[in-house]
Amino acid sequence: MTIVVTGATGHLGRLTVDALLDRGVPASDIRALGRSAERLAPLAERGVQTAVIDFEKPETLDTAFAGADALLLVSGSEVGQRIPQHRNAIDAAVRAGVGRLVYTSAPHADDTDLILAPEHAETERLLANSGLPVTVLRNNWYTENYVGQVDAAAATGELVGSAADGRVASASRKDYAEAAAVVLTTDGHDGAVYELAGDVAWTFDDLAAAVGELLGTPVVYRSVTPEEHGSALREAGLDEGTAGFVVALDGNIRDGALADAPGTLAELIGRPTTPLAAGLAEARAAAESPAA
Structure with a gap:
């Protein structure tokens, strides 16, 4: 089984890799992706597969996503650029035949005035139309x-x-990372939208x-x-x-x-937040x- 994690040079992505390893996933079954080979190096030293990607360069995504049984798409950090970047990632996931995709979204993304929500809501729409099995983690x-x-x-x-x-x-962040690791490694989450x-x-x-x-x-x-x-x-x-x-x-x-505060995050990780x-x-x- 191959689990791919984008944004692995950022806080949430790196913590998710840590959580996967803590759950017993072999390092060789994890592929950590990011924009900096230097920042990916510590993960490579632990035996994790690594690859340098850029959401704005679709050609970097195809090989990185190939063979992925599960893919965590950590939302991009560049506000205002997320929709085209996420579209590139979703299209690449479809081309690669990714087994299932997990996306980190925003609270009540499709029914809120939250200033950050529109890009997440559009990404969720793109995912719904992708034909992929999808799980949405709406992180508070x-x-x-x-x-x-x-x-x-x-x-x-x-x-x-x-x-x-x-x-x-x-x-x-470690709470949300643990939840992502749970969803990536257990069954029964396809089509779920979790308010965390x-x-x-x-x-x-x-x-x-x-x-x-x-x-x-x-x-x-x-x-x-x-x-x-x-x-x-x-x-x-x-x-x-x-x-x-x-x-x-x-x-x-x-x-x-x-x-x-619906309590779903604590339920997923099996402990209080x-x-x-x-x-x-x-x-x-x-x-x-x-x-x-």
Whole structure:
């Protein structure tokens, strides 16, 4: 059996390879794909097959996907370019006769105002029309996305945002990676759409408390209007587009787009998801590690 993992030089893809190995999949049965041979080298040293690909160069995908019994398509990181890149990957999977394809999507991708959802919804449509057996993993937010807030709070003693009392059901990347490994190595998932999230939907007051616990000093959440938030972000050096994206995302959170915590992720991985404080601590330690 050959399991192919795209994005293996990124966090989620690499963690999925680790999870597959932990589940007893022989390294020689795993093919890790990414854009950097140098960053793939540590996996090759562990006996994992590797190949350099580029979603914008379809000719690199055919050989890399050949013989795949299962393929994890980790969504591309380039917002605005995902649809053509994913289309190339799906077309290549069809040409290669991939046994089944697993895709990492966004929460409620086909029925949400989440700013990141449209590209995922279109990718899901392309997958539905591909004729391939497909499983969709609609991953909620990653706890690691908030590690930057720790450093900001260390300097100011506060977190600033316009999410009001909105909630985020985040989980650690390793939780989502374990779920992907489960789906890739077990039967009964064809056609499934899994809404995956952490067990607890936390508020930004909760996030401030967790950051304060990590830092050993009180941290508060200062809720501001979207206009005030955008102004503060621009003053901090963010360009207009990035500041607008952050404010829009906080608006999505305020409206409940990331609050759903159905428990499916914990069911798949057979354990509770990583708590917010623990996830932040692990992510910060990893970021500070020389090997990170």
